[in-house]
Amino acid sequence: MKTFTCAAVSPPxxxxxxxxxxxxxxxxxAANTGGSLGMLEAIVPPGEGPPLHVHEREDEFFRVLCGSFGFWCAGDYVELAEGGCIALPRGVPHRFRNIGEQEGRLMVVVTPGGFENFFPLIxxxxxxxPVQIASVAMDFGLTFLPDEDRKVA
Known part of the structure; x- marks a missing residue:
């Protein structure tokens, strides 16, 4: 991986x-930022979002580009609309949902980078x-929590 000595740019x-x-x-x-970060956009239909999960390796930053989202992190819940931001720490169970009636978009930054490669690999x-998905997720330090744990968030 090359060192992060030049601007990393993502034009429109x-x-x-x-x-x-x-x-x-x-x-x-991450390969373009010396491993410092990775960035992706998530396009999320109404009512959708990932199950409760934990990242062991990276912190996540979300900015709502459009729509309305609910974020659960440990015992906290917050709703954010366009322009809202939230940072979620590694090692803490979390999830999000599009709580609006239209498709929503999130900018997601992971630090350090690398997790952005999970989606292309999937x-x-x-x-x-579920066993096959968990096997790929484990390689990225990602754990989806059992159904009984999901009821709390």
């Missing part, structure tokens, strides 16, 4: 579209069972 309409667990656009790769491997 730049990025790699990925169809895995919904639509994502990979905007910036698209490539096409895991079908």
């Amino acid at each position: 309409s730049h990025g790699t579209p990925v169809l895995a667990f919904g639509k994502h656009i990979i905007r910036m790769m 698209e490539l491997c096409k895991p079908e069972t």
Whole structure:
């Protein structure tokens, strides 16, 4: 990986579209930032979002580009509309949902970078069972929590 000594730029309409667990656009790769960060956009239909999960390796920053989202982090819940931002720490169970009636968009920054590669790998491997998905997720330090734990968030 090259060192981060030059600007990493993602012009409008730049990025790699990925169809895995919904639509994502990979905007910036860790390889272009010396591993410092990765950035993607998540396009989220109404009522959708990931299950409760934990990242062991990276913190996440979200900015609502359009729509309304609910974010759960540990025991906290907050709703954010366009322009709202939230940072979620690694090692803490969290999830989000599009709570609006229209498709929403999130800018997601992970630090350090690397997790942005999860979605292209899922698209490539096409895991079908929860065990197969968990196996790919484990390689990224990602754990989806059991159903009984999801009831609290």
